[in-house]
Amino acid sequence: MTNPKTGQIPHIEISHLVAGYKNENVLKDINLSIHKDDFLGLIGPNGGGKTTLLKVILGLIEPKSGSVKIFGQSPQQGRQHIGYVPQFAVFDNDFPISVRDVVRMGRLSPKRLFRPYTNEDESIVDERLEWVKMLDNKNRSLRELSGGQRQRVYIARALATNPDILLLDEPTVSVDYESRTSIYELLHNINQKGVTILMVSHDLNVISSYVKTIGCLNRTLHYHGEKEITNEMLKSGYNCPVDLIAHGLPHRVLAEHEG
Amino acid sequence: MRELLSFSFMQNALLAGVLVSLTCGVIGTLVVLKRMVFISGGVAHTAYGGVGLAFYLGVNPVLGAVAFSLLASFLMGYVQRQTRQRQDTLIGVMWAIGMAIGILFADLTPGYKADLMSYLFGSILAVTQGDLWLMLAVNLLVIGVVTLFYKELQATAFDETFARVRNLPVDILYVLLIAMIGLAVVILMRVVGLILIIALLTIPAAISSLFLKHMKHIMLLATGLSLIFTIGGLLLAYFFNLTSSATIILVSGIAYLTAMVVHRNCNRCPD
Numbered sequence: 109m110t111n112p113k114t115g116q117i118p119h120i121e122i123s124h125l126v127a128g129y130k131n132e133n134v135l136k137d138i139n140l141s142i143h144k145d146d147f148l149g150l151i152g153p154n155g156g157g158k159t160t161l162l163k164v165i166l167g168l169i170e171p172k173s174g175s176v177k178i179f180g181q182s183p184q185q186g187r188q189h190i191g192y193v194p195q196f197a198v199f200d201n202d203f204p205i206s207v208r209d210v211v212r213m214g215r216l217s218p219k220r221l222f223r224p225y226t227n228e229d230e231s232i233v234d235e236r237l238e239w240v241k242m243l244d245n246k247n248r249s250l251r252e253l254s255g256g257q258r259q260r261v262y263i264a265r266a267l268a269t270n271p272d273i274l275l276l277d278e279p280t281v282s283v284d285y286e287s288r289t290s291i292y293e294l295l296h297n298i299n300q301k302g303v304t305i306l307m308v309s310h311d312l313n314v315i316s317s318y319v320k321t322i323g324c325l326n327r328t329l330h331y332h333g334e335k336e337i338t339n340e341m342l343k344s345g346y347n348c349p350v351d352l353i354a355h356g357l358p359h360r361v362l363a364e365h366e367g
Numbered sequence: 368m369r370e371l372l373s374f375s376f377m378q379n380a381l382l383a384g385v386l387v388s389l390t391c392g393v394i395g396t397l398v399v400l401k402r403m404v405f406i407s408g409g410v411a412h413t414a415y416g417g418v419g420l421a422f423y424l425g426v427n428p429v430l431g432a433v434a435f436s437l438l439a440s441f442l443m444g445y446v447q448r449q450t451r452q453r454q455d456t457l458i459g460v461m462w463a464i465g466m467a468i469g470i471l472f473a474d475l476t477p478g479y480k481a482d483l484m485s486y487l488f489g490s491i492l493a494v495t496q497g498d499l500w501l502m503l504a505v506n507l508l509v510i511g512v513v514t515l516f517y518k519e520l521q522a523t524a525f526d527e528t529f530a531r532v533r534n535l536p537v538d539i540l541y542v543l544l545i546a547m548i549g550l551a552v553v554i555l556m557r558v559v560g561l562i563l564i565i566a567l568l569t570i571p572a573a574i575s576s577l578f579l580k581h582m583k584h585i586m587l588l589a590t591g592l593s594l595i596f597t598i599g600g601l602l603l604a605y606f607f608n609l610t611s612s613a614t615i616i617l618v619s620g621i622a623y624l625t626a627m628v629v630h631r632n633c634n635r636c637p638d
Contacts, residue, residue, distance in 0.1 A: 166532050184534070192532045203400060203525050204580050213522045218534050222515060249580035269533070 117180050118143050119189075119273050119304050120165060125174035127157075127164045133172065134160045138329045142273070142306055147299040148331075149319035150308045156326035158308035159195065162277050165306075166192060178273070188217070191266030191303075195277040196259065201251060207261050208246045211237060214268025236264040240294060256287025263294065267303075274298065276307040292318040371605070376492050380611075383494040384597035386502035387558050387567075390509050392590025394551045395572035396582060397513075397544060401524045404569050406443050406545075409458045411552045411564040413439035413465025418486045418561075419472030428486060429501060432553045439465060440549035444541060489560030489612040491601055502554045509547050513586075516540060521582050558597065559612040567593065570619040574626040596622065 120142040128134035134157040142148060152158050163169040164176055167183030178186025191214070214236070215229040237243040240260040250258060259279055266274055279295070280288040296318045299305050307319070323331030371377055398407050417435025421428040439461060446457045473483050485493060513520060523530045523540050531537045555564045571592035575585040600615030607614075 168528065168531065187532050188534060190532065192529060194526065194528055202576075204576050204582060204585060205521070205525055206580060209521065209581070210525070212518070213526070213529060213533075216518060216522055216530070216533050216535055218536065221519065221536075225518070251580075265529070 116144060118177075119146070119179060120306065121175075121177045121180075122165070123175055125164065125176060126172045127160060127169055127174075128172065134327060135164070136328050138174070138325075140323075140329060140331060142304060144272075144304055145299070145302065147295070147305045147318070147320040148307070148323060149321070150306070150323045150325045150329075150331075151310060152308070152325035154310065158310075158325055159277055161325060162192075162275055162306075162308060165275065166190065188269075189272045191269045191271030191274045193259075193262045193266045193274065193276040193279055196255070196262075196279075196281050196283075201258075203250065205250050206246070207237070207242060207248055207250060207253070208233060210250055210261050211265045211268050214265040232268055232270070233264075236267040237261075239267060239298070240264045254284075254287070256283045256291065259283055259287070259291055260294070263291075263298075267298070271303060273304045273306065276305070276309075278309055279307060280309065376494075377605075379494045379496070379499060380491045380601055381598065382499055383491055383502060383558055384594060384601060386499065386506050387554055388571075388590050388593035388597055389506050390502075390551045390554060391568055391571060391593040392588075393509055393513050393586050394547055395568045395593070396575070396586045396589050397520065397524060398548060399569050399572040399576060400582065400585075401544070403447075403545075403548070404565060405455060406447055406458055407548050407552070407568055408565040409443050409462040409465075410436050410439045410545075410549055411556070411561045412462045413443075414549075414552055414556065415469035415486065415561050416465040416467075416472075417469070418483065418556075419469030419476075422480070422483060423472040423476045427497075428482075429498070429553060429557075432486070432556060433550070435465065436549040436552045437546060440545040441542070444545040448538075448541070485560070486556055487560050487562055488610060489556065489558050489563065491558045491597070491611050491615075492605075494557050498554075498557050502557075505550045505554050508550065512543055512547060516543070517583075520544065524582075559615055563612050563616045566616045566619060567596070570623045571596065574623055577626055577630045592619075592622070 118141040120140070122138050122140040125138040126133055126136055127138075134155075138161065150158060150161070160169065164171055165178070165183060166187050176183050179189060180186075211233045212225060212229065215225060215232065234243060234246070237246055240263050242257065242260050242264060245253065245257065245261075250261065253261065263274075263276075263279070266276075274295075276295070279291055283291065295305060295307070299320075305319075308325070321331070321333050321335055323329060323334075372381075398404060414432045414436035417431035417433070418428045419431070420435070421431025424431075443458050443461060446461075447454050469483075473480055519530070519535055519540055522533075522535065523537055527537055551568065552561075552564055555567060559567050571589035572585060574592055575588040579585045579588060596619040597615055600618045601611055603609060603614040603618065604611035
């Protein structure tokens with residue numbers, strides 16, 4: 109489906125997607141179109157299929173049925189346009205590597221096997237580190253950094269791929285509260301520079317102040333391009349993290365529609 | 368000392384020490400960082416099946432070891448890539464089967480078999496000219512491949528999913544790495560024997576990664592340490608008339624324990 113306003117093909121288009129593991133469908137009949145400049149936050153409980161959805165979009169898991177297109181291409185081809193920020197927990201935090209080397213990974217591609225990094229690569233790396241305010245830490249080892257600083261480095265690495273779309277899996281897990289806010293502000297700025305963002309999180313408190321639209325994923329997807337969490341989302345049928353919503357939710361999320 | 372160096376077996380042993388250390392430093396670092404220590408142990412022990420078979424057939428045992436360790440690398444690598452559970456069990460089973468095959472073929476081979484022990488426990492003092500050429504070839508291959516694909520190998524070791532999303536040839540790199548582990552096993556076999564290989568492959572890299580931040584530096588320091596351990600162990604063995612593989616491993620092991628204690632009490636070291 110092309111965007112009714114601009115006539116462009118969607119950055120990501122998912123239709124009737126069913127996916128999961130051997131005996132279990134984690135995702136059922138997912139339909140989702142993400143367009144240029146969107147900043148979509150998906151919330152949902154653990155086990156609701158958030159990470160699985162990202163893996164299908166990245167072509168790491170084959171759908172059982174339905175389709176996923178990135179700029180009209182298969183995930184394996186289209187993922188070159190995606191900057192991926194994986195979930196924090198999957199890393200070996202002891203791995204000896206410098207901040208610079210991590211971000212340089214974003215410059216790798218099959219086209220440049222056998223070729224060393226160029227000056228252009230290095231200046232892109234520096235620029236992205238500047239974006240995330242980590243340039244001063246360029247030569248430090250990743251293992252000397254705090255959780256929030258590491259997350260910035262992974263965002264810089266994703267940006268070094270010159271992505272049209274940024275995909276983030278729980279970007280604020282194991283990050284302290286203040287760093288969370290600054291990471292969301294950073295993402296907001298990146299979005300304003302013209303990068304489409306899809307983020308999954310269960311960090312509802314902050315997410316809603318920065319994203320443009322919000323959806324709820326718990327095996328099925330509830331998303332109609334809303335800015336706020338709707339009553340419908342809260343209905344037990346969707347099983348979104350209601351307790352999270354009930355406790356300490358910023359006013360603006362549940363507020364009436366703004367003007 | 369001068370007299371010592373005039374023996375050709377000693378010259379060969381020292382040369383072997385240098386050549387083996389290079390492979391050890393480079394491949395050992397990748398093994399440690401990629402957490403492939405167990406699989407490397409498996410490959411090493413399975414290679415004994417090839418040694419036994421070669422004895423039985425009357426061909427050069429090194430050929431048998433090359434064939435078996437490459438085969439074991441690919442099989443175990445395949446098993447490890449499966450996301451299903453119990454990979455460690457399967458690798459452990461192959462490990463034991465490989466050894467058992469070696470023992471059976473040794474039983475079936477008539478005549479004197481003391482030589483087989485040298486493959487299990489190594490004997491750096493018995494390294495031949497042919498072994499040295501093989502070591503040189505493996506070194507050239509390992510250094511060539513790692514130099515060519517350094518940034519990609521580092522990327523896949525650190526974060527394979529990201530590398531895959533970048534469409535890097537992750538699986539081909541894995542096969543290359545595991546084949547290099549197989550070949551490293553064969554040349555290390557002559558020096559410390561199949562049973563003790565994992566120690567020499569992993570200890571120098573493990574010590575280096577305690578103190579250094581960059582993979583390249585870890586490879587270099589691991590190479591240096593491996594050389595010190597090998598030569599140190601060799602001299603101990605020579606002067607006290609001990610088994611060289613055991614002295615090499617014990618020197619490494621003591622160094623590792625010392626390094627851990629130092630690292631613990633060192634505030635400026637990376638955690």
